[in-house]
Amino acid sequence: MNFNKVKKLLIVLLSLSVFWSCQSKYPGVPEFYNTLLDSAFVKAGENAVELQTALTEVPKEQKEGMAFIISYMPQRDLTTLTAAFLLENSEYAYKAREKYSWCATLPDSVFFNEVLPYANISETRDLWRKDFFERFSKYADDKDNIVDAIFAIARPINKEVKVEYNTKRSKVDLSPTEAMAENMATCTGLSIILTDAFRSVGIPTRLAGTAMWTNYKGNHTWSEVWVDNQWQFIEYYPDTLNKSWFLADAGKADPNNILHWIYATSYKPTGLYYYAAVDGAHVLDSIDTSGFPEEMQARFKRMESRPKKGEPYIWGVNVTQNYIDLYQKSMENSTLKENELMANFVVFADENTSKSESRISCRVDIFEGDEKVDFGYSPRKTDDMNLFLKFRLQKNTKYTAVVTNPGEEINQSFPLITGNNEAEEFKLVLKN
Numbered sequence: 001m002n003f004n005k006v007k008k009l010l011i012v013l014l015s016l017s018v019f020w021s022c023q024s025k026y027p028g029v030p031e032f033y034n035t036l037l038d039s040a041f042v043k044a045g046e047n048a049v050e051l052q053t054a055l056t057e058v059p060k061e062q063k064e065g066m067a068f069i070i071s072y073m074p075q076r077d078l079t080t081l082t083a084a085f086l087l088e089n090s091e092y093a094y095k096a097r098e099k100y101s102w103c104a105t106l107p108d109s110v111f112f113n114e115v116l117p118y119a120n121i122s123e124t125r126d127l128w129r130k131d132f133f134e135r136f137s138k139y140a141d142d143k144d145n146i147v148d149a150i151f152a153i154a155r156p157i158n159k160e161v162k163v164e165y166n167t168k169r170s171k172v173d174l175s176p177t178e179a180m181a182e183n184m185a186t187c188t189g190l191s192i193i194l195t196d197a198f199r200s201v202g203i204p205t206r207l208a209g210t211a212m213w214t215n216y217k218g219n220h221t222w223s224e225v226w227v228d229n230q231w232q233f234i235e236y237y238p239d240t241l242n243k244s245w246f247l248a249d250a251g252k253a254d255p256n257n258i259l260h261w262i263y264a265t266s267y268k269p270t271g272l273y274y275y276a277a278v279d280g281a282h283v284l285d286s287i288d289t290s291g292f293p294e295e296m297q298a299r300f301k302r303m304e305s306r307p308k309k310g311e312p313y314i315w316g317v318n319v320t321q322n323y324i325d326l327y328q329k330s331m332e333n334s335t336l337k338e339n340e341l342m343a344n345f346v347v348f349a350d351e352n353t354s355k356s357e358s359r360i361s362c363r364v365d366i367f368e369g370d371e372k373v374d375f376g377y378s379p380r381k382t383d384d385m386n387l388f389l390k391f392r393l394q395k396n397t398k399y400t401a402v403v404t405n406p407g408e409e410i411n412q413s414f415p416l417i418t419g420n421n422e423a424e425e426f427k428l429v430l431k432n
Contacts, residue, residue: 026055028063036071044078053083054090062090068112072268074313077125081118085127089118092129096202099137102146103202110226114204117267120192121207121274122313124175132176132200135160140201147241150225153197154238161193165237188221190236195223208233208264208319209276213249214257214363214375220246221276224264224319231264231322242326251327252376253320256361256407262323263316274316324377331390341395341418344388344425347378347403353427357381360430362405366391373399378428388425395420403428 025034037055041048051070058066066086073081093116097103103115119125136153139160143149158164161176166184174182174189176196185193191207198205209221222244224231232241254260263276336342345364352358361380366373379387393399401414414428 026063026067028060029055029067030064033064033067033071037067040070040073040078043075047079047081050081050083051078051086054086057083058087058090059094062094064108065094065112065116066090068268069116069118076313077119081125085118085125088127089129090116092133092200093202096133096200100140100149100202101144102149103204106202106204106226110204113267114206114226115199115202117199120195120265120314121173121188123173123189123192124178126175126177128176128196129200132197136197136201146203146225146227149201150198150203150227150234150241151238153201153203154194154234154236157194157197157236161197163190163193165190187236191221191223194234194236198223198225206231206265207274207276208262210250210253210260210262211276212259214252214254214260214377215249217249219276220249222246231319243330247323247327247330250323251330253323254363254377255320255324255380256377256405260320261318262320264319266315266317268315270315270317272316272318274314276316325387328387328390331392334392336392336422339395340392341421342423343391343393343418344423345376345378345391345401345428346388346426347428347430349430351429353429356383356385359383360405360408360410362403362408362410364389364428365402365404366393367400367402368394368397378403393418401426401428403430 025031026037029037041051044051051073055063055066055070069086069090070078096115097106097111103111106115118129139152139156140149143152161180162183163179163185164183165186167186169179169182169184169186169189171178172186172188174185174192176193179185179189179193188207188209191209195205195207204226206224207221208224209219211219213219222233222235224233225241227241233244234241235244250262253262258275261275263272263274265274331342346353347360347362347364348358349360350358359379359381362378363375364378365375373393374391376389376391378389395418397418399416399418401416402411403414404411410430412430414426416426418424
């Protein structure tokens with residue numbers, strides 16, 4: 001064999017050796033995760049051995065799930081979580097996937113991000129998965145669809161875990177074990193318990209919430225569940241899906257102000273912080289709170305353990321428009337009283353009211369005399385032309401609409417008189 005042929009053969013063999021070494025770097029794990037896992041193990045420092053043990057010892061059918069969890073794990077967990085913790089979490093998550101039809105049919109992307117994660121936000125990392133699987137399987141075992149399973153878990157959950165709403169809890173982000181020890185939690189702790197209970201029986205779920213309502217009356221956290229390929233919300237004390245006392249507040253969220261957005265959590269990085277969490281509050285340092293009511297300014301100063309730099313415990317998804325749409329739809333479907341009408345509002349920057357580009361999102365406050373009746377945020381230029389800001393108003397009544405947008409230095413008033421129809425449209429054209 002001549003030298004050139006030998007040289008070519010050696011090059012081919014070397015190339016194949018490199019190729020297969022890359023393929024088998026983490027046996028049973030798709031090559032996509034190689035770089036992510038390498039980075040995670042470096043960040044884990046001395047704790048890398050625990051993570052590597054978990055990845056090595058996890059059963060073959062669970063390896064990609066474990067790779068997902070380690071690849072996107074928050075820095076603070078990379079350095080602390082043990083192999084035993086991760087292996088138990090994985091074992092019982094996959095037991096649920098095997099046992100329940102609604103989980104077995106989930107795409108891996110949903111299962112990995114909304115069922116498999118061991119935590120929600122900044123709560124203490126509990127070994128809750130096995131306990132909750134054993135607690136809540138008895139409620140889900142005889143259910144043949146996900147909606148029945150959701151309510152089979154949600155309706156008795158407070159009696160099962162013996163945790164009720166109470167503002168005397170020791171901290172906002174109680175873990176399940178901590179809340180069950182105190183027998184109390186507020187909305188964040190209750191929602192953590194609910195999402196963990198859902199995940200324990202394979203129901204895809206995540207936290208949702210806001211850092212501050214637009215009426216500055218506080219914040220709130222709740223849960224969302226993945227049903228029929230869409231996210232729907234539910235609370236620890238459940239009504240029906242997509243129905244609760246807070247929908248009117250959520251529906252008045254300001255899509256132009258991150259403080260008032262509605263956020264949902266994501267284990268996998270999204271590039272957006274989950275601002276509604278205790279841990280996510282550090283990003284609010286960039287917000288000028290000087291115009292807030294005094295009690296709201298004090299609230300931001302009291303926020304505990306706010307890291308100033310680095311990655312959050314959890315990432316977020318902006319779901320503000322979902323809640324605005326849900327609220328507006330609920331308004332449309334509600335029964336009007338005999339003396340009421342549905343008023344549709346759009347604000348325009350100029351006289352071209354037939355063009356979407358002329359619309360401008362502003363806060364619209366409706367006054368009857370000196371009394372504020374309602375408020376909301378008008379559609380943006382990117383919204384569907386059939387989308388309106390809706391108010392239930394009295395027929396044959398004088399109102400004033402006050403339109404504001406501080407960023408655009410807009411503050412204008414419009415006198416209105418409603419008629420006798422069941423629906424009216426008001427196009428508010430700003431004056432130059």
